Amino acid sequence: MSEEPVVLDRLAGVCGELVLRRVGPDFEIIANGVFLMDTRGGASERLLVSAAADRMRAGGRLLVGGLGVGFSLRAALDHPRVGDVVVVERERAVIDWNRGTLRTLHGDALADPRARCVAGDLLAWLPSAGEVFDGICLDIDNGPEWTVTESNAALYERAGLDMLTGALAPGGVLAVWSAGASPAFAARLAERFGEVETLVIPVPRGEPDLVYLARAPVTRSRSLKRN
Template sequence: MIPWVQLDSAKTPDGGQELRLKRRGAEFSIMLGTNELMNSRLSGSEEALARLSCERIAGRKQPKILIGGVGMGFTLRAALAQLPDDAGVVVAELVPAVVAWARGPMAEIFGGSLDDPRVTIRETDVGHIIHSGISTWDAILLDVDNGPEGIVHKGNDALYGAAGLGAARAALKPGGVLSVWSQGPDNGFTRRLKQAGFSVDEVTARAHGKRGARHVIWIATNGK
């Protein structure tokens, strides 16, 4: 079996943990300690995050999309495949090294999506962007942790609490959607979404084909 090779590492924003980019043949993995955050062979649920979100806002003129987390580009590529030519997509990434990995060792996976004229990359906290706009976004897609809690960056906890969800709802246009990816279910988060005023659908998506792990995607619609 081909062994894993570590290509690079980067500290998390709080400096307390380390992200590691690893490669085995054509396969990539991003690790946080012993926890695998993402793998290039497992893209199904990230693509579903984009597909389900774009379906909800289909037909809108000049849709504006905010994606939290560059990851391995699966969500971005799936969104671009469905969005019209006049769309605008902002991708927020808190760890600059992840953007460098996307443009460097993993460039083939990204397939030029970072250079799509519809795309803007911002190396900043997605929460800052959310708080800076009112009725700005047609969709906000969050895949910045393994679920609705701050694993990579504890500051991300603020995205999933009452105040963060209230800010997200305010940042969305009427009928806009907040979509959140998770490794598994979280009944408390479903309840907080509803308490924040969203209409909520909780969808299960496979990580890979029909046999991959079952991940959860919340599609929360702003009814204001």
């Protein structure tokens, strides 16, 4: 017999109503009545980060788009090739939950001195920040075909991919998490980056999770800024 969810917090967020609830030993985040993420597994979220870090330069800077339940950030901090990490999360409630109720699940990753948490929308913050990264990991939606808000869709279009490329160091790696296949997005990635690698992660029920991987050109025509 499954346990009934217990609502721990409910409030208005950028994307609408946000709910943190507990189901037995696990936690779930619900956005506008739609399941967003939980703490039951996290294998694909960790793979998103480790796959990017494995392919980027040692000691490089990693950007994680979306804090979620902290599993991606923890994986980044634990990876031997990652120097420092910037995680961008637009929902302040999610940041607060990770500093409170959820912190023991990821070893209080936000307190690590190598981690910097930015409270903001990645689409607005990234082009204005002027920072360059050796790896960018995106986990802000359920995938290119299932965005949390309509505005996020721009991130997966050609202009969004141009913006992401502009924030990658030469040879930098882009990794995108998706709860299902998106042939159209994969085609845009290939058009922009050339070769695209797709990792398939089986799940207990339904379509497998995917991680799309692409690498920026090793040479760039403009100067780059490293912070």
